[in-house]
Amino acid sequence: MSVPENPSSLYVGLMSGTSMDGIDAALVRLHDNQCETIATKDYAYPPRLRSALLHASRNPGKTTIDTLANLDHWVGSCFRDAATALLEASGTPSSQIQVIGSHGQTIRHCPHSERPFTLQIGDPNIIASGTGITTVADFRRRDLAAGGEGAPLTPAFHQWLFAAEKKARVVLNIGGIANITVLAANRDDTIGFDTGPGNGLMDAWTQQQHDRPFDDGGAWARSGEVQPDLLSNLLQDVYFSMAPPKSTGFEYFNLDWLESYAGDSSFSAADIQATLLALTARSIGDAITRYAPDTREILVCGGGVNNVTLMESLSRLPGTAKWLSTDDFGLDPNYVEAIAFAWLARQTILGQSGNLPSVTGAKQAEVLGGIYVCGG
């Protein structure tokens, strides 16, 4: 299916990542190689929903079908409400929106199982029916069906937007997991992959030790001391040296993983937090050194930009590339992923592919997602 673009060229993107902190919603105008942000909205999950999501994804064996189906409905309702609130706040009638792109909420990502799967919940029927706007969702499974990792999917958007000037650049997204897109000066050559933990391990450790969702500004990590032996042990993990394509999630980088390395050691909780922050920074730095040695600019986005201690640690890494924020290019770093899913939905309704086989390892480029049509 390919549909003509509505002259307003307005799109909505909805995203909630592995941090499960809530929905980032963005209203954008997309055309040619341009992306204009009209409005953004942050929609926090109700605390009970967030706890239920964290519990389900961390304890898949204890999650019943009914629980999962209930969460699918609840998350779908929140995504619908996030889209509605975004449009209301910006005074935009739904009739002007071409399409909503909804990433949904990843509950489980297992691209290397015997039968590979990745599961994003948040019933798109509820979003389409509640907003009256055609909705595209379930992007990742098509890439998986083509033999890919199903992730990351944002590099095609980064390439569309940021490769235009043919500069050697890296786009670094620091969500629960961190991922990079390497834009070579020759744009045919884009690669991208998950580098490992972003904020996710630090969040989990903070939640366990302090019952707070995250370490605000990285202040707790700053109060601790990086433990070099522990850091180098963690960096020995096989994931970091694996060649891309590769993707990961909380199924792998979680507190059990940490315990398998830190086990019965006697480090203080703050020292562990400092070491986890250093792990995020070092694993990102190592990936850039190895796969993007010529990069001139690193454009950072994702919630990790709000962690001042992490940003300082990244900027102290060796190398001559300039550390920038996507803000320097007119894109709020907290909404780049949401905007990417608005763009991916546009690709879908234009009948164009959204995955990059050079990134995900898919056998071919595919038109991603399922379309939940509204209107005639």
Ligand SMILES: Nc1ncnc2c1ncn2[C@@H]1O[C@H](COP(=O)(O)OP(=O)(O)O)[C@@H](O)[C@H]1O
């Ligand atoms: N003020 C802050 N200080 C430190 N970390 C922050 C702050 N604000 C957001 N974050 C981090 O960003 C994460 C959310 O980032 P996000 O890009 O939404 O990740 P995801 O895509 O995984 O949902 C939070 O879980 C937290 O770790």
Ligand SMILES: [Mg+2]
């Ligand atoms: Mg988030």
